[in-house]
Amino acid sequence: MPGPNNRPRRDRYTQYPGSYGSGNPDPGYNDHPFLTPKGYRLFRESPLTETASLPTYPAADGGYVQPSEVHGNVVDGPTFSSPNSFSSPNHRDIPPAVNYKQSHGAIVNVLPSKNFPDVDTLGRIPLTPYFDTQLVVDSDNSQLRAIGKLFIYTQRSSWGDPAMGSAWIAGPSLLVTSAHNLFDTTDRTWSRSLEFYPGYDYYSVTERPKCRITSCHIPRGYFENPTTNNDVAFCYVDRNIGDIVNAEIPLETLTDNHFFNTTAVAIVGYPATSGFDFGKQLWRSRGEYLFSRSSGGDDDYSPVIATNFGGGASGCPWIAKDKKTDRYVAVGVTSGHAKLRYDPGEPNLMATVSPFFGPKMFAKLSDDHVFHQFRAGRNS
Numbered sequence: 133m134p135g136p137n138n139r140p141r142r143d144r145y146t147q148y149p150g151s152y153g154s155g156n157p158d159p160g161y162n163d164h165p166f167l168t169p170k171g172y173r174l175f176r177e178s179p180l181t182e183t184a185s186l187p188t189y190p191a192a193d194g195g196y197v198q199p200s201e202v203h204g205n206v207v208d209g210p211t212f213s214s215p216n217s218f219s220s221p222n223h224r225d226i227p228p229a230v231n232y233k234q235s236h237g238a239i240v241n242v243l244p245s246k247n248f249p250d251v252d253t254l255g256r257i258p259l260t261p262y263f264d265t266q267l268v269v270d271s272d273n274s275q276l277r278a279i280g281k282l283f284i285y286t287q288r289s290s291w292g293d294p295a296m297g298s299a300w301i302a303g304p305s306l307l308v309t310s311a312h313n314l315f316d317t318t319d320r321t322w323s324r325s326l327e328f329y330p331g332y333d334y335y336s337v338t339e340r341p342k343c344r345i346t347s348c349h350i351p352r353g354y355f356e357n358p359t360t361n362n363d364v365a366f367c368y369v370d371r372n373i374g375d376i377v378n379a380e381i382p383l384e385t386l387t388d389n390h391f392f393n394t395t396a397v398a399i400v401g402y403p404a405t406s407g408f409d410f411g412k413q414l415w416r417s418r419g420e421y422l423f424s425r426s427s428g429g430d431d432d433y434s435p436v437i438a439t440n441f442g443g444g445a446s447g448c449p450w451i452a453k454d455k456k457t458d459r460y461v462a463v464g465v466t467s468g469h470a471k472l473r474y475d476p477g478e479p480n481l482m483a484t485v486s487p488f489f490g491p492k493m494f495a496k497l498s499d500d501h502v503f504h505q506f507r508a509g510r511n512s
Contacts, residue, residue: 239472241426243433246393251423255472259482262438263419268400271331271414272338275460278379279414279449280330281402284313284323296411298401298448299328299367300381300462304374307367308383309447310467311350314365314504317358325507328369330377332402334412341376343369347505351496359427360434361487363467366497381449384461386489391463392421392435399466399484401448403441411444422470422483432488436470439484450486463489 244251271277282297299309307328315322326345333340345367354362374380398418404411417439424433437450450464464486471478487493 240474241428242472243389243424243426245421245423247420248422251472254422254481255479259422259438260440262422263417263440263482265415265417265440268414268416271333275379275381276400276414276416277331277377278374278381279400280328281332281411282309282313282447283327283329285325285327286316286321286323295323296402296404296444297446298444298466300449301330301374301377302366302380302383302462304372304380305369306374307345307369308449308462308465309365309367310465311354311363311365312358312467313447314345314348314367315350315355317355322504322506326367328373330373330379331414333414341371341373343371343373345506346370347503349497349501349503351493352500352502353496355502357427359431360467360485361427361432361493362496364465364487364493364497381451381460381462383489383494384452384454384463385491385494386463389424389433389435389488392424392437395452395463397421397437397450397452397463399437399439399441399445399448399450399464401441401445401466404444405442407440408444415441417441419483422481424488425470425485432490432492434467434485434488435464436481436483436485437464438482440482441466441484442469445484 239252242251248254268276271279278301280299280301282299284295284297286295297309297313299307299313302308313323314326327342328345329340329342331340346369348365348367350365351362353359396418398416400414400416402411403415408415419438422436422438424435426433445466446468448466449462450466451460452463453459454461466484467486468484469480470483470485471480
């Protein structure tokens with residue numbers, strides 16, 4: 133089967149069912165600013181109780197609903213530690229974590245940002261002014277060519293109709309993406325095969341390199357409780373793709389959430405809704421840091437940034453410039469739409485959430501993970 137860049141345009145055009153022409157989405161979908169038809173259906177019909185992973189599957193497929201996150205005790209505000217290349221020294225003016233009474237409708241386990249100290253207002257105002265989204269131009273000649281599109285084959289019947297996601301090159305043969313692109317915690321099934329196209333551009337006439345994910349590491353906790361801070365995967369591929377494209381975006385370890393108050397962060401990936409030409413090219417969204425939230429206990433605070441990215445952007449990097457090298461590093465990975473509360477029916481914000489790239493996350497990927505090997509390819 134030819135790769136996506138070699139496929140006839142008609143075939144490639146129909147890789148995005150449910151966005152139009154099939155699936156018969158609810159007409160109300162057209163009134164929603166960023167959800168795919170499937171995401172809109174889940175929003176209307178499913179009793180979501182927390183942040184849902186971004187929908188990446190065609191509308192004709194079964195719904196994906198992420199299991200509930202832990203409702204642990206209210207978490208005290210974090211201690212801001214010594215600076216690294218990004219973060220600043222202790223900032224006593226940072227608002228403390230919100231510790232509202234845990235009653236129905238309360239906002240709990242939330243750390244407000246400096247610009248939005250009253251997080252409750254975020255549910256009452258349009259967030260459109262707080263982000264700017266643009267098509268990436270000439271990514272081939274920049275470090276951004278390390279970011280690519282994932283074609284996710286969940287079963288044999290999906291060979292001609294794959295799900296879509298995003299990922300990026302973090303090492304010569306290492307990709308990073310969200311765990312839910314690889315494993316569906318609802319059906320308890322692994323994706324069957326995944327192909328990665330760095331710098332994917334539907335309209336380009338240039339032949340694109342590709343690689344196949346052969347294995348991955350996912351935090352063990354994701355399979356028991358798929359909270360945001362577990363929704364990350366390190367993937368090995370069958371080629372030294374980083375050397376082939378001569379581009380990588382390494383990961384940066386953060387010390388505290390104040391980093392997001394002081395540093396410009398961009399979300400770069402392949403959102404696949406109609407407003408983004410169904411994921412045919414790379415997009416960049418620069419948005420305000422709104423707040424961070426925790427699942428309770430000793431869980432880190434997961435940062436939330438305003439954006440209109442939706443389905444297809446799962447697994448794309450959050451990037452910032454390293455002031456020492458003037459090169460991009462990854463400081464997050466898109467997990468799902470953000471919410472303020474865990475209430476059933478709570479609407480999504482125009483924002484996405486990422487695992488916190490702190491020592492705990494990297495320790496889980498190193499010392500307490502599940503290793504999985506994928507099949508040889510789509511034809512196996």
